[in-house]
Amino acid sequence: MTEASTARIYGLHIAVVAVLFALNFLLPDYHHGLFARILVLATFAMGYNLLFGYAGLLSLGHAMFFAAGLYGSGLAITNLGFGVVAAFIAGLGCGALLSLIVGLLALRTSGVAFMIVTMMFAQAVLLTIVYFNQWTGGDQGLVLQQASRILTVGGASFDLTAPAVRYLAALALFAIVLFLTLAIVRSRFGRVLVAIRENEERTRMLGYDTFANKLAAVVLSGVFCAAAGAAYALLFGYVGSNFASVQYSILPLLWVLAGGAATTLGPVIGTLFIYYVTDIASSYTSAWLLIVGVALILLVLFAPKGILGAVRKRWIGWLP
Amino acid sequence: MTQPLLTTKGLSRDFGGLRAVDKADFTLMPGEIRAIIGPNGAGKTTFVSLICGRILPSSGAIGFNGAEITALPAYRRVRLGIAYTFQVTSVFANLSAYDNVALSVQRTLTDGRSRGAVREGAMKALEQVGLADRAGTPAGQLAYGHQRLLEVAMGLALQPKLLILDEPTQGLSDGEIEGFVALIREIAREATVLIIEHNMPVVMQLAHRITVFDAGRIIAEGDPAEIRTNTQVQEAYLGAAHG
Numbered sequence A: 001m002t003e004a005s006t007a008r009i010y011g012l013h014i015a016v017v018a019v020l021f022a023l024n025f026l027l028p029d030y031h032h033g034l035f036a037r038i039l040v041l042a043t044f045a046m047g048y049n050l051l052f053g054y055a056g057l058l059s060l061g062h063a064m065f066f067a068a069g070l071y072g073s074g075l076a077i078t079n080l081g082f083g084v085v086a087a088f089i090a091g092l093g094c095g096a097l098l099s100l101i102v103g104l105l106a107l108r109t110s111g112v113a114f115m116i117v118t119m120m121f122a123q124a125v126l127l128t129i130v131y132f133n134q135w136t137g138g139d140q141g142l143v144l145q146q147a148s149r150i151l152t153v154g155g156a157s158f159d160l161t162a163p164a165v166r167y168l169a170a171l172a173l174f175a176i177v178l179f180l181t182l183a184i185v186r187s188r189f190g191r192v193l194v195a196i197r198e199n200e201e202r203t204r205m206l207g208y209d210t211f212a213n214k215l216a217a218v219v220l221s222g223v224f225c226a227a228a229g230a231a232y233a234l235l236f237g238y239v240g241s242n243f244a245s246v247q248y249s250i251l252p253l254l255w256v257l258a259g260g261a262a263t264t265l266g267p268v269i270g271t272l273f274i275y276y277v278t279d280i281a282s283s284y285t286s287a288w289l290l291i292v293g294v295a296l297i298l299l300v301l302f303a304p305k306g307i308l309g310a311v312r313k314r315w316i317g318w319l320p
Numbered sequence B: 001m002t003q004p005l006l007t008t009k010g011l012s013r014d015f016g017g018l019r020a021v022d023k024a025d026f027t028l029m030p031g032e033i034r035a036i037i038g039p040n041g042a043g044k045t046t047f048v049s050l051i052c053g054r055i056l057p058s059s060g061a062i063g064f065n066g067a068e069i070t071a072l073p074a075y076r077r078v079r080l081g082i083a084y085t086f087q088v089t090s091v092f093a094n095l096s097a098y099d100n101v102a103l104s105v106q107r108t109l110t111d112g113r114s115r116g117a118v119r120e121g122a123m124k125a126l127e128q129v130g131l132a133d134r135a136g137t138p139a140g141q142l143a144y145g146h147q148r149l150l151e152v153a154m155g156l157a158l159q160p161k162l163l164i165l166d167e168p169t170q171g172l173s174d175g176e177i178e179g180f181v182a183l184i185r186e187i188a189r190e191a192t193v194l195i196i197e198h199n200m201p202v203v204m205q206l207a208h209r210i211t212v213f214d215a216g217r218i219i220a221e222g223d224p225a226e227i228r229t230n231t232q233v234q235e236a237y238l239g240a241a242h243g
Helices: A003-026 A029-054 A063-080 A084-106 A112-131 A163-186 A188-198 A200-204 A210-236 A247-259 A266-284 A288-302 A306-314 B044-052 B074-080 B097-105 B118-129 B144-157 B174-187 B200-206 B224-229 B231-238
Strands: A150-153 A156-159 B006-015 B018-028 B033-037 B059-064 B082-085 B162-166 B192-196 B209-214 B217-222
Touching (some): A063 A210, A084 A150, A156 A163, A188 A200, A188 A210, A200 B074, A247 A266, A266 A306, B018 B044, B044 B192, B082 B144, B097 B144, B209 B224, B217 B231
Parallel strands (some): B033 B209, B162 B192
């Protein structure tokens, strides 16, 4: 890797974050709110991409990690009276613990069995949430009051319900996870994950403990997704069991595939694309799922590696 | 008296009712080039797979460099210094030749090994097999012969004490084979080499000693001249009728 391409890669990522920062001042209200939500969900997608895109492990249960962050921070506020920062950390801790346990058990399988096992774990998490409805609010979920969503740092306090603060907090999280992902995939650990995806048996015969490396990938991915979940609870004030449902395990897969698996910027492009196609289609017709379906078919036909995957293949080979 | 690098005692492996390797007692001294030959299905690949840990034995014991490694997982054996190159070319097709070898040189995170000079080690291994000018080429786009050389470079970059080569000259042209023989001689100056090979001229040129497998058993062992004249070996290869 030459220094010139390193500078180019970091330049591109900084430029993307700068554009998103500028959009904070330029977007009309409706799109401003939508973008804040998309940035948090794109963080979720980036966490998914680390495991699916780079390590090649297809999980159908990532909603549980998002939910671990969502409920970990939400319940810490409603039941334990935690502040914003402590609640966020509690969410991360729940995600780390859950992903460690699930990783230890699910990584005993691979391929289709891994998909099924992760999906079953996610269902177990969903049912657990619904079962303990006296604390979790069951199907109804919980609404976090505005008073509990004020972030105090030193003497200053930020109201996370204010649109600009919310947008910038979402952007900060997004940027941190983006640059962490970039650092990971360009590191030696990242190269090992790709090697495992390409040929696990060969990687083992080069002296790598592939189980331990995959476990590390599951936990990192789980923590990123939990960070997105915790941020969602704190920024949008709603903690609901639908976020633990199968739909939210499929969506990150869809976003990553649309944007380009194993590209650092693919998840945000895919999330934006799918979110806006859905949003625009549903404003014209009640048959919006049909339009989303057609968009996906076109994507699979003409850009099977996702939007950024196609761009990388045709034009810019140095994209990480 | 020097210690053997590798020993197996009563090593066996069953696949269902089939005994692929049957009570193999085997000793390999450091610095040797040892060839394993035998008809198809004799258990050669199974035997070396047991040594490198890709499969576990049904019974018996394996010792390496004075330590018992019978139950050790494959990646730990690699770290002790046993490198294996696959019979069917097994490179990372979508990664560059450089990245393939760099994966051997570096080992990260949970895998110990210090932050050494990855670039230096990787380029040295590529130079040794003559692929340095193709470092940036994706492995899958290399010619077949070059992919085989890349496999060897990946093994070399692990800096093994024992390099196991499983039919390395399969599918190579005569010219390529000549280069390969020279390369293996050079490697053998620093590592012990265990090679499964069907090409008899290659075996006779290279090997210090030869071990012959038939139907899971070791039926003969000796230097090339002894093996050439051994009637049991001739029977295994040609059938008793030719005797």
